[in-house]
Amino acid sequence: MSPSPILLWFRQDLRLADNPALTHAVDSGRPVLPVFILDDVTPGRWRPGAASRWWLHHSLAALAGGLKRRGAPLILRRGPADAVIHDLAAETGAGAVVWNRCYEPWSVERDSAIKQSLTAQGIEAKCCPGSLLNEPWTILTGGGTPYRVFTPYWRAVTGGPEPAAPLPAPDCIPTPASLPASDTLCDWGLLPTGPDWASGIRESWAPGEEWAQARLSAFLEHLCRDYAKSRDLPALDGTSRLSPHLRHGEISPRQVWHAAMALAARRPDCAEGVMSFLREVVWRDFCYNLLYHFPQLPDRPLNPRFEAFPWCKDDKALAAWKQGRTGYPIVDAGLRQLWRTGWMHNRVRMIVGSVLVKHLLLPWQEGQDWFWDTLVDADLANNAAGWQWIAGCGADAAPYFRVFNPTLQGRKFDPDGNYVRRWVPELSRLPSRHIHAPWDAPAEVLCQAGVALGQTYPLPVVELGKGRERALAAYARIKEPQDE
Secondary structure, three states: OOOEEEEEEOOOOOOOOOOHHHHHHHOOOOOEEEEEEEEOOOOOOOOHHHHHHHHHHHHHHHEEEHHHHOOOEEEEEOOOOHHHHHHHHHHHHHHHHEEEEEOOHHHHHHHHHHHHHHHOOOOEEEEEEEOOOOOOOOOOOOOOOOOOOOHHHHHHHHHOOOOOOOOOOOOOOOOOOOOOOOOOHHHOOOOOOOOOOHHHHHHHHOOHHHHHHHHHHHHHOOOOHHHHHHHOOOOOOOOOHHHHHHHHHOHHHHHHHHHHHHHHHHHHHHHHHHHHHHHHHHHHHHHHHHHEEEEEEEEOOHHHHHOOOOOOOOHHHHHHHHOOOOOOOHHHHHHHHHHHHOOOHHHHHHHHHHHHHOOOOOOHHHHHHHHHHHHOOHHHHHHHHHHHHHHOOOOOOOOOOOOOHHHHHHHHOOOOOOOHHOOOOHHOOOOHHHHHHHOOHHHHHHHHHHOOOOOEOOOOOOOOOHHHHHHHHHHHHHHHHHHH
């Protein structure tokens, strides 16, 4: 008599290599039934955004192809994950269910309930660590509390054991003789209908495990060419651009870590770039550490004094920010890049975020929600931690009273204006000395460049000095004497 099947529940781990749940399923000796569940019923606010849904469609198609080549189907079901798992277990007579952990608050609660329910029915339930370098409860301070500052967290990670070596993809996956019914991917409607807003995303990205590995290989060569400096220059392709692949689990942080460390071993001249890059990989773990220990992270400030911060409500200013019509060129370039490609350079994310929460005095949650809908790498932990850092109310946060000047930031990180010229073409003919502050350009320069402020390009939504003063005045209402 053949053993009962094992359900392999794919989630944010859409890959075959270094997938602990997949390895466990194959090693169990049971027939394996891979399944992905589109659980977009709850929670409403944090259902995948439009850009993430586009990516998910193509990532699932790539995963299904990889599984098929190894002899296995990908069963697709839609609905509340707990109900679908129990229905599938009953339909197939599954004796076990295995998955890799997720760390969103609702996922932790749901998965715990599913595990208890399955166990009570005599069905083996196993969750595996497949998304982080270190589980959130394994990297703690000497006092047993979670880290709230990144640098000591980084030291603890790099001073501890090396992450486990990545697991190979299986050559073949045994499946049951009888398969349950499956939805079709196209029926899920993950791709845009009507206006095709995804054309720029299609031009910019190739989802799937194969492309994630290709991107990593190409990027590793760049690490030997002054990564620490070029990663801050948005006009260059100086960052890894692995974030959406990591977000959907098409590549694991262990694969990234070991590939980078292998490069450093072969090429000592690359060591500085490798460690600078791996700090970013560990920052991702740090954000998940925060989300796990402080599940209120996406909704409420970690610094409770910011509960009383006097945020403004200004729908017109918020709309101008979202549309890249703030009148600050580096900000508008970033937001237009986001809308066109589903991604924004990390340095620019900090600049556009600072303008939103400081010059415009709009709540950081507004920016977080916009990023959630428009980013192909929308990740609850990174998104929430990043926005709280910008707003000065999170862990290891930039102090609120340090207000980024978008003009100076533009001149520093886009000195020739090439990033602005690409994404704000109406300013492309301005000389570099004026492109980050067109309002200061002489009238004849504006005329020669075809720029009519307030017509072809907007005036700033708020004057820089006034915005800064207003931000500091708002902060003074909640600060404590030692804050500065």
